[in-house]
Amino acid sequence: MSTALFHPALYASLALCALGLAWRMSAWFRVRVGPDACTVTPWQRMVAALRGVAVALFGRRLFRVLGALVLDALLLRRLYANAKLRWLGHQLILVGFTLLLLMHALAALVSEKLFQGYQPTLEPYLFLRNLFGVMVLVGVGLLWFGRRRERSGFAQARAFLGAAFVALLGFVLVSGFLLEAHKIASPRAFYRMTEQYAGTTDAEQLKPLRALWASEFGVAFADLQQPIAADLVERGRELQRDACASCHAKPASAFVSYPLARLLAPVTGLMDAAGADTWLWYLHVFACLLGLASLPFTRFFHVLAAPISLLVDAAAPQRALSAQPYAIEARASQRALALDACVRCGICDERCSVALLARYLGNPDLLPSHKLIATGALAKGRLLRSGEEEHALRAAEGAFLCTDCGRCTSRCPVGLDLEDLWQAGRGDLAVAGLAPPAQWVQARPALAWAESLEAVPRQHGLAAPDAAFAPLSADRRSFSRCVQCQTCTNVCPVVAHSTDAEHGIDLTPQKVMNLLRLGLSDLALGSRMVWDCASCYQCQESCPEGVRVADIIYELRALAVRRLGSVRSRRQAA
Amino acid sequence: MKYALFLGCKIPSQLPAYEASTRAVLGHLGVTLVDLRFDCCGYPARSYSRDAFVVAAARNLALAERAGLDLLTPCSCCFGSLRHAIRFLSEDAELRARVAQTLAAEGLTWSGSIGVEHLLPLLAREVGVAALAAAVRVPRSGLRVAAQYGCHALRPSDVSGIDNPIAPTMFETLIRVTGATPVDWPRRLDCCGDPLHEANAPLAGHMTRAKITDALESGAQALCSACPHCQLRFDAVQAGSTDPAIQTLLYTQLLGLALGLPAKSLGL
């Protein structure tokens, strides 16, 4: 079997993997999330990180960090607390895969050094390889199942790459089982071994051995007469003991590959003729190498980033919103690291306070797992490219409807400080001109908005949804009673505190009501009074005519978000 | 006395002392609190869409309805939101139909059979001032306290009014029962400025500062809130300032101390 391509491919994948890792890890110091992150250089952040590592290794927190390594990074206790089934799946994959990697893939470096006389075809390695492989497959199944049970109603963010990588992992395992099964069943492999290790090609001499291997080792000889004589098998057993047993055990304990070999028996001859042992090996190994090379570029980069994030969190446990937040040099890196450490598990979404609103508004970016990706996309400038305007507006809505309830942070199995990330993201949005409505509306005078609205022909049908959307301001009866007595204005604390022109208001509640009476509600939509209203309900409480002033002001805001929002995106597009 | 406790978003994440002291005090007074899987009361969505606001609120109401429990909230803003949602649902049949459709996806319904109660009237009426007075072990005598109701607990009175909106006395009575002395302060019914923070931070700052100054000038030693937004707002404005400061105290903490509960259980 020729394996000439193996070494070039191995080195190429290793190089790609190393470059990818270096690139991705450098992002922890390059990517700037939050306006405050722009005040420090990557160099400062790197120095802060190195100092942090030194303090963690030689300081009092070493035991905390070691504890986090075992409990958080290896035993995944945070995942266990929130999703037992997925924890089981994840542990099966983690353990199965690691052991396969050490025992099987890196046999030359590990197993052969540790275990005297290691041969992949001996016990217990035959059995263990199958066991580990099945663990991984079952684990993948459990994760898939666990994910399906949790219904956020939205497709998981950037699902394709992740699914492709899982498919690749599955392919590695399946091709491995197939390769092993084929080698068990293959007469060609049998003859190659007898020639190599028993030093004979003589058919007569091999007859007993063939009989034994056909009946007990699963080799699918096409030219064997049935039934096999029992004494022939016994003679074969002696030969086996002398010539083969030191490196070949009965494969029956390979509880997946062996039955598979029996299944493949009818086509083994064909596969042998087609050189299946070579191409199956290539498929298996190249799939592994492809996985190795692409790992840094998929979300499974988290196998590295998540444990590191957990350790960093143990070493620097202050949260950004705590009384003594740590320095921005460290926080900036931790935010960038969080973008990579998120495993896209969606556990944060399950109890998000605004999950219902996400579904109702049809905006996945209200959900933390999606918001994290949008926050990263904004920090990397991807959200501001042309063609992304819609997404950017959705991300802004998500960012500003978040209630900062902190449930996502407390559930995240990777322990990410999401609140800090949300705050930083809102800062980035504001810098990018995607401030919350109260700010973008007030950035232009009410008159300018009204003029822009006039320039856009009022779409047909807009009046109808307004009635459902803002029934009080659509119904003249709700404000026609206003007698312009100014009581609302007199009791309004915002009016009272509006002393300086710069931060003061333009209209008063009474004037807003008057604009509605005059049919000029467009003039009110962008007014500072509408957006600076503190919703204290003094006006509504005191109005002698029972006008629901504050309720109407709320409606005007919702109308402004919609109507001025459409004018605004038009302006931005222009 | 059994209620579904609605904490809202601010208390668990930013004011855990309010949750701790509410549970401690109400537990001590024999009020049973049940925790349901509540979400956002809808308040932040109200400026975006009335429908979204009502949907969010209605889901919580429907959850309580399924459990057959009235809602109790120590947050004046959540209180106002949930009560407003009930009003909108009651007066708008089309809205009710739209909301019912969304709730049905989760197998929930809203029929309006359960109520929403604020912490202050629960203590003043349901538990009763007399029972409170009997339970006080360590009167807070000598402490002069300014009561901060929180706008949405009082206004609009036809939606959320727990007391007379122009001249409420409930909070003052509840302060008196702890042995402390309520002060009369001109700005006691003014807004704390919190809802304005995002839109106009300087103006919001003026409003908060004016209240603090007014409380101090009226001789108060502590500013006592029954809403997390007010409490957090006062603390935030005082944190970065060299102006004269006033102690901030949650009502459940004041009452808890008077009941003789350990300070630690009140988050103090």
Ligand code: SF4
């Ligand atoms: S903090 Fe925001 S994103 Fe996180 S769970 Fe609460 S509402 Fe959702």
Ligand code: SF4
């Ligand atoms: S932020 Fe945390 S909980 Fe949310 S998807 Fe990422 S890893 Fe999971």
Ligand code: SF4
């Ligand atoms: S108090 Fe009522 S009637 Fe008087 S101006 Fe204001 S809205 Fe009109």
Ligand code: SF4
């Ligand atoms: S609700 Fe708004 S408009 Fe009315 S009095 Fe209060 S701040 Fe002024």
